[in-house]
Amino acid sequence: MSLTNREIADIFEQIAVMLEIKGEIIHRVLSYRRAGETVRDLPRDLRAIAAENGLTEIDGIGKTLAEKITEMLETGKLEFYERLKGEIPLGLVDVVRINGVGPKKAKLFWKELNITSVTELEAAARAGKLRDLAGMGEKSEKKIIEGIEALARQTGRTPLGIALPAAQAILDQLLKLPGVVEGAIAGSIRRGRPTIGDVDLLVASDDAEPIMQAFVSMDQVGRILGHGPTKSSVELLNGLQVDLRILAKERWGTALNYFTGSQAHNIRMRELALEKGLSLNEHAFSPVDASKNIIEDAPKILCNTEEKVYATVGLPWIAPELREDSGEIEAAQAEKLPNLITLADIQADLHMHTLWSDGRNSVREMAEAALERGRRYIVITDHSQYSAIANGLSAERLLEQQEEVRLVDADMRPFRVFHGVEMDIRSDGSLDYPDEVLVQLDFVIASLHMSLRQERSVITQRVLNAIQNPHVDLIGHPRGQLLPDREPADLDMDAVFAAAQKHGTALEINANPRRLDLSAEYARRAIELGIPLAIDTDAHAPEQMDLLHFGVLTARRGWVPAASVINTWPVEQFIEWTKKRGR
DNA sequence: GCCGTTTTCGGCCCGACTGTTTTCAGTCG
Numbered sequence: 001m002s003l004t005n006r007e008i009a010d011i012f013e014q015i016a017v018m019l020e021i022k023g024e025i026i027h028r029v030l031s032y033r034r035a036g037e038t039v040r041d042l043p044r045d046l047r048a049i050a051a052e053n054g055l056t057e058i059d060g061i062g063k064t065l066a067e068k069i070t071e072m073l074e075t076g077k078l079e080f081y082e083r084l085k086g087e088i089p090l091g092l093v094d095v096v097r098i099n100g101v102g103p104k105k106a107k108l109f110w111k112e113l114n115i116t117s118v119t120e121l122e123a124a125a126r127a128g129k130l131r132d133l134a135g136m137g138e139k140s141e142k143k144i145i146e147g148i149e150a151l152a153r154q155t156g157r158t159p160l161g162i163a164l165p166a167a168q169a170i171l172d173q174l175l176k177l178p179g180v181v182e183g184a185i186a187g188s189i190r191r192g193r194p195t196i197g198d199v200d201l202l203v204a205s206d207d208a209e210p211i212m213q214a215f216v217s218m219d220q221v222g223r224i225l226g227h228g229p230t231k232s233s234v235e236l237l238n239g240l241q242v243d244l245r246i247l248a249k250e251r252w253g254t255a256l257n258y259f260t261g262s263q264a265h266n267i268r269m270r271e272l273a274l275e276k277g278l279s280l281n282e283h284a285f286s287p288v289d290a291s292k293n294i295i296e297d298a299p300k301i302l303c304n305t306e307e308k309v310y311a312t313v314g315l316p317w318i319a320p321e322l323r324e325d326s327g328e329i330e331a332a333q334a335e336k337l338p339n340l341i342t343l344a345d346i347q348a349d350l351h352m353h354t355l356w357s358d359g360r361n362s363v364r365e366m367a368e369a370a371l372e373r374g375r376r377y378i379v380i381t382d383h384s385q386y387s388a389i390a391n392g393l394s395a396e397r398l399l400e401q402q403e404e405v406r407l408v409d410a411d412m413r414p415f416r417v418f419h420g421v422e423m424d425i426r427s428d429g430s431l432d433y434p435d436e437v438l439v440q441l442d443f444v445i446a447s448l449h450m451s452l453r454q455e456r457s458v459i460t461q462r463v464l465n466a467i468q469n470p471h472v473d474l475i476g477h478p479r480g481q482l483l484p485d486r487e488p489a490d491l492d493m494d495a496v497f498a499a500a501q502k503h504g505t506a507l508e509i510n511a512n513p514r515r516l517d518l519s520a521e522y523a524r525r526a527i528e529l530g531i532p533l534a535i536d537t538d539a540h541a542p543e544q545m546d547l548l549h550f551g552v553l554t555a556r557r558g559w560v561p562a563a564s565v566i567n568t569w570p571v572e573q574f575i576e577w578t579k580k581r582g583r
Numbered sequence: 584g585c586c587g588t589t590t591t592c593g594g595c596c597c598g599a600c601t602g603t604t605t606t607c608a609g610t611c612g
Contacts, residue, residue, distance in 0.1 A: 027595055031584035062585050100601090102610050135609080139602060187612090200612085226611090228600050233611090243612075245599090258597090263612070270596040281597055 001076040005039050005046050008072050011081055012036035012065075017096050018088040020103040021110075034060045034264075039069075043521035047073055048494050059326075091117035098147040099225070100140075108133055122148045146223075153239055157195035159483045161513025161550060164189055166240055167199040170218070174244075177214050179207045181249045186259035190320045192553030194516040195484045198233075198241035202259045208246035215244050251283050253303030257310075258282035264325035272313040272329070285312055321520075321556040338559045341535075343552050345562040347569065348377045349545060351422065351445055351476060351508065351536030356401050357382035358390040360541040363401075364408045367417045369542030377416035377571045379443045380405050384432040386424035387449055393421070395437045402440070416571050418442035422476055427451035429462045431469060438471035443578055445508070447476035452489045460492040467499040473581055474534050475500070477510040477517040493522060497529055504581065506532040506566055509558075511551025512544070523558030532577075533565050 003011075013036035020029045038060050039046065049055055050073055055066035072078050095106045095118055109115040112133055113124055122145065124130055130141040167185045175183045180203055184190070187200025205211055208230050216224045216232055225233040225241065233243045247255040258266060259282065273280035278301070279288045287298040303309045307317045315332040319340055322328040331337050352366055353359030359366070363380055370378045382401065383392040393401060402419045409417040420443035424432040427450050431438075438444050446466035452459070466472050478496065479488035500507055507526055510517050515538070518526065526533060535551040537544055555565065562568040566577060 025584090028584050030595085035584085060585070064584060100610070104609060135603060137603060143601090198612090226600055231599050231612095233600090259612090261612085263596090267596055274596080279597080283598085 002047060002074070003072045003076055005042055008046060008069060009036045009040035011072070011078060012039065014090070014093050015081055015084060017093045017103070018084050018090075021088050021092055021096070021107050022084075023107075031060065031065070035065050041521055043519075043525045044494065045492070089116035091120075094118050095121055098144065098151055100143045100147045108135070118148060118151070150223075150235065155239070155484075157197055157484050158240060159513055160189065160192070160194055160196060160516070160553075161483075161547070163196045163199060163240065164513075166236070166238070167201065167242070170199070170220075170242060171201055173218065174201065174203055174211065174215065177211050179205045179211060181205055182252060184256060186256060187243075187261060190260050191262065191323055192321045192520075192550075192557050194513075194519065194554065198243060200259055201242060201244045202256055203244065203246045204249040204252050204255075205246055206248055211246055212244065245282070247282065250302045250304050253305040253307070253309045254280070254284055255282045257303075257306050260320050260323065262324050265323035265328070268325050268329045269309075269313060272315070276313060278312070280309075280313075319556060321553060322559065324557075339561050340556045341552060341560050341562040341565055341568065343549050345565070345568040346535065346548060346552065347375065347571070348379075348567040348574065349375055349537055349539070349548070350379045350420070350443060350474065350534050350567050351381050351510070352378060352539040352545075353382050353422075354380060356380075356397070357387070357392055358540060363404050363417070364411075366539070366542065367408050367412055367415065369545055371412065371415050373545050373548075375545075376414075377418065377574065379418040379420040381420040381422040381443070381445050384421055384423040386426050386432045392424070392432075395433055398433070398437065399440065420444055420473075422447055423472075424449055425462045425466045427454070427462075429458075429465050431466060431472075435469070435471055438469075441471075443474070444472050445474045445476040446472045448478075448480050448489060452480045454489075456490045456492055459489050460495055463491060463496055464499050467496070467503055467505045470503075470581060472505060473578060474506040474508055476508045476536075477515050477538070478507055479517050479519075479522070481517050481519075482514055483516065488517070493525075497526060497531060500526070500531045501529045504532070506534050509533055509535045509551050509554050509560075511535055511537045511548050511554070513547060513550045516550060516554045518554075518558075520554050520557030523555055523560055527558070527560055527564045533560060534567050535565055536567070 012032045016029050016032035046069060050070055055061055055069055068078055092106045092110060095101055096103060109121055113129060115121050115124055125141050125145045130136050131138050167189055171183050171185055174180055182204040184202050186202045188196045203211060212232050216227050216234055220236050221234045222237040223235040225235055230246050235241050245259055270280045273285060277288055278285040279294055285301040286294045288294055301312060310317045318328050318332050349370055354361060354363050354366055367378060383390040385392045385394045398421060405417055405419040420441050422445045425446050425448050426432060479491055481488035507518055509523055523533060535555055537548050539545045
């Protein structure tokens with residue numbers, strides 16, 4: 001009956017599009033759009049916030065939107081939305097998703113040709129009925145057909161683990177071109193978002209056109225979406241969209257800042273600039289007069305570094321991972337930016353698999369691979385018996401494995417190899433080993449793998465059972481999401497956090513880019529509550545240990561300092577912490 | 584629709600590219 005955060009976010013975003021088609025003032029539209037985005041990324045259940053009368057304390061939610069949220073939570077419906085659907089066909093929301101079609105065109109097609117869906121639009125375009133409309137022509141009609149085809153191919157957002165290497169490969173090619181002084185991946189990849197819409201690349205050069213020509217001519221380019229002298233967009237053969245901007249080196253700071261975003265962060269930066277009598281764009285700061293018009297003959301301020309951009313608006317440099325307008329500007333102003341964790345802070349990997357269950361390498365091979373990568377200690381954590389499909393270990397085999405782990409540990413000192421397990425939390429809520437077994441291990445992870453779609457109270461209780469067990473040290477990939485498509489389990493995270501806080505149980509940020517679970521938003525909430533975190537690779541083979549940086553990126557997005565992460569600790573501190581926990 | 588030690592009303596960031604236009608609206612990021 002009651003709607004979820006995600007469903008409410010969807011409705012707000014649909015309302016924004018419908019209002020825009022209707023011709024509402026853009027700022028009212030943007031209020032709904034921003035509210036949708038905020039609700040989507042919220043690390044708490046709206047039901048819990050509403051119960052505390054805290055809805056209007058959410059940034060961008062005022063009295064009106066709070067009332068609408070309350071109505072949806074209480075009735076499962078929104079009268080305003082239902083009425084709007086009577087005025088503006090809902091199918092137009094999808095029409096606007098077509099590249100090159102915005103609210104004005106959608107309204108034109110609807111009013112002139114009674115088109116209310118993508119299917120109807122495609123039929124009209126193929127029949128040549130669009131070209132005679134005002135402001136349309138043959139080229140526009142063709143672009144719409146291409147846009148519809150691209151939309152059908154599109155599989156949604158791309159996981160960071162795929163996008164980052166793809167972006168790096170293109171950038172590496174660009175960096176080899178003559179005249180390229182500098183290059184960087186910008187956009188949501190640089191900010192470490194778990195999934196990305198398109199790839200944003202930035203290059204510094206004084207001679208942009210030949211570089212741009214080389215870019216749109218690359219082998220992996222399937223289609224050119226736009227091609228100007230300093231800005232181009234292409235669709236790669238694998239479907240990924242890549243945007244490239246080229247600016248002069250002396251503008252690198254403003255350009256990188258602008259192109260990294262987020263859009264919300266950029267808006268705040270530009271507002272701060274205006275307060276100082278400056279207009280900020282990707283090229284420079286320009287002095288403005290009282291009515292905010294650029295003073296043409298006043299000297300502009302160029303910034304070749306981001307540090308200079310931030311300094312010009314009176315702020316210290318802000319790490320890209322924080323640039324979401326989620327408090328980082330205020331923290332910077334108060335000189336209270338977090339001291340973010342870095343990859344170099346990580347001392348250990350507490351979650352990995354071997355040939356004993358579904359890993360591809362031996363205990364010794366995994367230990368040597370971790371040592372090569374600079375880790376100082378690891379925990380071997382194979383699957384427990386309930387995960388039969390992953391060759392999970394019976395209690396007997398688990399203790400057999402312990403002998404092997406002890407041998408490798410003795411051989412490799414001072415590098416340490418501890419013996420743990422990734423124990424299933426069974427569907428009925430029980431744990432997969434009795435306490436007598438758990439007490440013999442150095443470290444215990446408990447994870448959900450099965451029955452992830454159980455109803456909220458049932459699946460939440462499973463996790464609580466694990467957190468409350470004094471032998472369980474860490475909850476692995478707590479919400480069970482798989483990017484980009486598998487939704488997390490319907491856990492009551494307020495209850496999970498409260499229990500973890502009470503029992504001192506750690507929560508994992510699983511670094512595998514398919515997981516990144518906890519997400520940054522939840523990680524941020526966890527550290528605010530003083531809950532310890534661990535960043536682990538869950539490696540099933542040595543090369544997967546190289547994915548650790550994705551977990552660190554996610555932690556940084558969650559404002560996590562090193563001290564909150566147990567595997568940044570020296571081994572003695574780690575041992576002491578586990579001993580305090582009932583073994 | 585939100586928001587406020589400059590405001591409870593009147594603001595709310597900025598530019599590149601495209602296709603259709605004879606100077607610009609629409610779209611996108």
